[in-house]
Every structure is written in C-alpha cells, then in structure tokens.
Amino acid sequence: MTTPVFGCDVANVVYERGQRQAFCGLAGIVWLHRKIQDAFFLVVGSRTCAHLLQSAAGVMIFAEPRFATAILQERDLAGMADCNQELDRVVAEVLGRRPDIKSLFLVGSCPSEVIKLDLNKAAERLSAQYQGRVQVFDYSGSGLDTTFTQGEDTCLLALVPHLPALPATERNLLILGTLPDVVEDQFTRLFTELGINTVHFLPPRRIEALPPVGAGTTLLLAQPFLGETARALQKRGATLLTAPFPFGVEGTLGWLRAATEAWGIAAERLDAVTAAPIARAQQALSRQRALLSGKRITFLPDSQLEIPLARFLARECGMELVEVATPFLERQLMAPELALLPADVRLTEGQDLEAQLERLRTDRPDLTVCGLGLANPLEAEGLRTKWSIELVFSPVHGFDQAADLAELFARPLVRGALLQV
C-alpha cells in the first residue's frame, strides 16, 4: 500500500455549472429558529418559499413554529398594494400573536429580490416602531445568492453591526456558527479548563445576549460556511484564527490549539486538558473505524461541510475519498483543511447534477453523501447514501461527538449489511 500524500492544491479544483440540487438559504431557518429562542423568522416571498420551509422542516415541529412566510400576492406585485404597508400589517399580526418575541428577522427571497423590495429599510422602520420591544433585522435567504447553509452566513452577517463593542482593555474568544447547546457547553468547559474564561457564541441562544466584538476579540469558526460574517467581524477588529474545523479528534485539537496559541497558553496545558477526552474519543472512534476503513465515499455538493468531513473520514476513519464536491469553495477559510486532504483527491466546486450522477454511477462508491431529493433514487440504484441535512442538525462537533459523527456514516453501511431483503 502506498503512503498517502497530503496537501491538496486548489489549482486542481474542477469548477462545474448546471442544474443544482441543493436547498436555498431559507433552509437555515429550520435550525436558526431553534437556536435563537426569542427570534421569529418572517420570510417575505412566495408560496414556494413557504412550501420549501415546510418540506425542509419535514413538518416535524409540533409547537407553533417561530417562522412564517408573508406570501406576496398579485396585488403586491401589480403595485395595487403598498408592499411596505402590507409588511407592517403582517409584522403587527405576527408580533400580536407572539408577545414573547424579542427579535424579528425579515428574510429576503428570490421574488422579493427580483422586485427589489428593500427589506433593509423596512427593518429600520420597524425597529424604530417597535423600539424597546423587538429588534428587527433583515437578511437574504434567496436561492439567487445563497446555497443552503449560506443562509446562516447572511443571517449572522446581519447581526454583526448590532454586536456591542468590546471594551478596549478586554479580550474574548468568539465562536462563530450554530452549535447544539450541549456542544456549546462542552466547549465552554474545555476553554475554561484551558484558562480562557470569556468565551462567547454567535448566534447566541437569546438575541438579548448578543456577544461583544472588538480589537480584543479572537475569532474561531465552528462552521465552514460563514466567510462573510467572519470578514465583517474582522472589520470590527476581531482577529480570525487559522485552524481546521472542530470535526474529529484532529480537527478539534487543531481548533483548540489555535485558540490556546492566540491566548499564549502553554502547549503542555493543552495536552493535559485534552488527553482524557482524546483518549475517550479514540476509543469510541476505533469501533466506527473498523466499519468505515477502506470504504469509498463521494460527497455531492450540498452543506459546505464536505471538505472538513472528508478530511475527518479519510484521516481518522480510513475512508477512501472518491470525489469531494462542494457548492462553493472558500479558499482562504478552507486552506488548513485542504492541507490535510489527500493530494490526489478529486475536488469539484459548483454543480452540474447530471454529469455528476454519471460519474457517480461509474465510480459506484460504498457511500454517497447527498440531499434528501436524491437519496432514495440512488438507493434504488443500489448505492448506499447518507443525507447531508442530518449533519447540520446533529451534534457532530468536538471530541465527544467524533464517534457519533463517524457513526452517522457507518449506519447506512451497517444497515445495508444487515438487511436480507
């Protein structure tokens, strides 16, 4: 067996254009509204937007959802109704029903963008109107600008101007990207043990607790799809740390190391604090590695988690990467990850669905990571699949979730081996 060579050159990335098979950024509302518990998301769009949200959420939320769509009607488009007045009326209706709401996100869509409805102005107007009660923000989840997880980037970007200033003499560590509460708490404990006591998260659990940012802020990304927000935070003085993303033992350790180095914490302390969780993670991972090792995997472009996850599966689980496709390659943010990928990996940016499926049928990997629309048809062709959306909904970051993350990929293979029908 040849020793794999790591370090992938972005020059080898193949760029494709054609039919895309991914959600638009509105899908981010499904997890953002669960994370920010006092927020309401109002999409200004069409019946299609409402239908997408409902389908992506799988009609799985039995509580009254904290999201809704203001559906544009013929009279709004024909100019018979003043869109701003209409929006004010709908917002009043929403806030009347939900007095517990502290923040409202007006979410732009493809149609609102095409008719050039200025939601930024509307947000300013409504913020003034509901001053002291509800903060109103706006961002775009339109498929014209955003692919799936990018909707979180545009959402968080809208919050950046509203973050309080960090006093000049203070430092904080800001973790960017939605994390399940349990993972947030684990990381907070780890950072405390490492000696970093002022850790903040964006998005916060409640909008009232927006984290401060300033020259004393060091910024770590927990999710790879937040480039615009990261750049905006840099403009507000934050220092962006270069690190792999906290998936798997290697990624998590590299991520923590970036923080400790920036905070001048000795390497010995990092080793001491992480030794036990790493040992635990390795032990749990070994069971999954036995199932995954040597198996071939293809990622279709979807969540933008593809590259860090491919790195984890290749280096810690022994999987063979057939093709790693990503909707959009953030070259700068992804540099530490690319350095860890096998040099000969087939990397694709963008999508031309039919061409990609042809390659898939030729490659016939053991596992294909794809969106919900494609999974069953590929299963019917005899290919095992893993839904990518589950990777965004499940606790998968950090040491204690490394084995859970691997198990998500092992499960379809285990099931495939179990079934005798």
Next chain:
Amino acid sequence: MQLTLWSYEGPPHIGAMRIVTSMTGVHLVLHAPQGDTYADLLFTMIERRSQRPPVSYTSFQARELGGDTAELVKRTIQETFDRCRPQLILVGESCTAELIQDQPGALAQGMELPIPVLALELPAYTRKENWGASETFYQLVRGLLKSRVPAPGTERELRHAGARPLANLLGPTALGFRCRDDVVEITRLLESIGVGVNVVAPLGASPQDVLRLPEADFNVCLYPEIVDQTCDWLRRSFGQPTIKTVPIGIGAIHDFIAEIGRVAGIDVGTTAAPSSARLAWHSRSVDSTYLTGKRVFIFGDATHAVAAARMASEELGFTVVGLGTYAREFAREVREAAKRYGVEPLITDDYLEVEAQVAQAHPELVLGTQMERHIAKRLGVPCAVISAPAHVQDFPARYAPQMGFEGANVIFDTWVHPLMMGLEEHLITMFREDFEFHEGAAPSHLGGSKMAQPGAESALAIDDSIAPTAVETDAAVMTWAVDAEQELKKIPFFVRGKARRNTERFAQERGILTITVETLYDAKAHFGR
C-alpha cells in the same frame, strides 16, 4: 401579503410536477432558481418514489440574471431532450422566473424539437398546487387530442352489441391520497359490474395512452380537484359522459354503480356487495354502539371531506360538528354538504383558523390532513388522516385504498382505531378518580399513556382558556361553587368546555349568581341531547 405558517397546497408548478411524475414519457423543464429543486424530495421522501421526478431545472442564480437567462432555458431544454428523449416536453416556470419574464414556453416552441412541446402558464401569485395539476393535465390532454376532436354534430359511434363498456379512470396522481390503491380497487369494482378500464391517467399513463382516451365510453372522475376540467372538455369534445360520484363509502359506492348503470346502459340492479365488504356489519355490531354521536370535525380537500362527512354521518353514526376544505375552487360542494349536517362550512387555507375552529368545536375525533394531525395532537384529540397533504406514514406499504368496498373497510378501521373502546370509556366515566385509568390515559390498545398525557393536559388547558372569557362577560357577579367546580371535573374532558359554557349561559339567562351542583344538572337537563 398573506401570513402563512403551514400551507395546505404548494405553488402551481408543484401541481405540474405531480402530473409529470405520475406519467411516463413526459418531461417537465422548469425555469426556476437554485433551491426550487427541494420539490424533488416530496416525491422521493414523502412518497418514497425510487426515481427522481422527470423534471429539469434551470437553477439560475444572481450572476445569470445580468446575463442571458433565455440562453440558459434553451440549453436546459436541449440537454433534457438529448438525455431523456421524452415523447413530450412541458415547459413551465416557478414564481421567480415568472417575474423575470423570459417566456420559456415561447423559447421552447421556437426550438423546433421533433416532439410536442407544451408551454404551461402557472400563475404563482394567484393559483395553487391543485389548480396547477388540473391545468397541466388539461393542457396536456387538450394539446395531444385537439386535432382529433370530431366536427361538431358528429354522432358518437355506438359500441358493438355485446361489447362490454369501457371507462377511463381519471385523476390519480403522484402525492395524491392513496391513489395507487384506489385505482386497483375501482378497477376491480368496475370489473365486477362488467365494465373494462380503457386508460388510467395521469398515474402510469404515457402520451400514447392519452391519445387512446376517446376510445372509452365514459370517464370516471375519481379526483375532481385534478380532473374536473379535463372531464368536462372530453365530454364536450368527444361526447364522453362523466361519472361524478366519488365511490368513497358504502352509500356512495352504490350511487356510483347506479350512475354507471344509467350512463353505460347496463343492468347493475342485482350487483351485491362482496362478502369482503365488512363496514356495514361492523358498524351494526353492538360493540360499535359507543360510536353513536361521537363528535367529529372534518377538514381536507373537498372530495375527501364531503365523502367523509357522509360516511361519518350515515355509516358510522357519528355527529358531524365541523366540515371544511382548503380547496376554494370546490367550496360550493362543501357548503352544500355542510347544510345537510347543519354546520357552518369552513372554507379557508389558513391553518390557524382551522385550529381555532377545531378547538371551538370540541370534537372527539378529527378527520383531516397532515396539518389537522398536528392540531389534534396539540389539543389531545384522536385524529385520522383522510386527505392530502399527507406525510410519509400515510403512504403505507400495505394495500390501503379509500375507495370501493375495501376502502370502506380501511376507513372503518382507521377512524375507529384511535378512539377509546366502548367499555373502556364507560369505566373511565364511572371511576373518574382511578389513578391509572383516568381521562388523561391513552386508549389501552394504543399503549404508551405517556404520549397521550401532554395532549390531554393541553385539552384541559383549552377548557381553562375558554372559561375566563365565558365568565368575564358577567365576571362581576357569577361564580362557581366549589362542589359544582368539582362536579364539572367529572364530566369527560372533551365536552367539559361546552358543559361549562352551557351552564354559565343557563345561569346567566336565569340571573343565577352562584352556580351549584343543582345548576349544573339543571343546565344539563335543559341542553341535553
């Protein structure tokens, strides 16, 4: 703008997708931005279809808007044709493409492909999914058959003496409620009265099959929401009568058979129900006595809602306390039915309004769509799904039609199963304070009382939320004596709110200031059924 939390129908292009996904040899090209491909998962996940819908999307993004999106449309159509070689291409656009006005239909027709190309107009800001399905199927049938329409006044050829009459089964679609099994059941039923099936469409039909539609003697309009318009055109163009009775429920099945007898000129007078038709006996069985007068709230598409109301009332002995539909196009049928059952028709696609009406009506059973399942769960009321939109669990592996005799069997089981059994209900009423056998417990055959308890609690919460408003009207004076309040709690929770309101009204009308146990029973006697 219209505030929408959950919607009963998608946009009209989803309706078009349902038609092409039902058929073979047909492909839809949709001019639509990135993200609209989500719709594929409705078919592959909810209905578990093993193939992608035959739909290609242009997937345009912001950067294309400045350039030539028209070129993108043409390229997508050409690639679709080259790759899939369909017999027919439909071209449509989703909401965003409608705004940028590329006229993809006209572009497609200008390409001179060697197959028929039909342009669809699917106004996304005024119409919805069922309309889109109806319009797409109509355009497709008309487009393929209009050159074959006989000249006005041409006599329809009589079928040969002795030849059995042929029917088209129209309306079943992908994502429709139990369409797959209804087709099997109705084909059997027709067979049993000597009628053959000519074509089933759109489900499983090819463009060639559509060309054979005129060969049938009549059309069976199984799902009016989808094919009412097409049946009407076939009647006008080819002189094919339409069978309008939808055979859901024993009474409707007999009406259906009688209607076919009249239209096809065959004797169906002696047709007996097969021995496997068990609804009637099950419903007459003494154990079903407890079903009598159960309060049922019905909401769905018009066809299934109206049929359910008739079955509930005539075949299970329930009391219909609410009837409505989200299908405004068929509001008339629902209004007429509502009049028969003495209820106010609820015509709305506003989920919140439906929820409020269900809570208000205090039903013991809700028959609805996936949305009403949520509502019922929240209110702690049993529920059965009778109509699209439905979720993955309502696309069962087993044979589970709604139509025909087996459909009636399936419906009897499905509606009765979530209810408390007769004796169990009696015992709970008798020993109301039994710690493990209380009203918050789930029916014992459903297990898991833990699951039901939060629901039961929320039903109580609704009672409480209604109570203050009722009392507030005369809050200054009227109070409940402690023992009366205790007695009220012994009344089954699903009617307790109503009992409270009635008693308060009774007291108010008589100027009674303190409601005692006596007042409660006086009111009970006054309002008693």
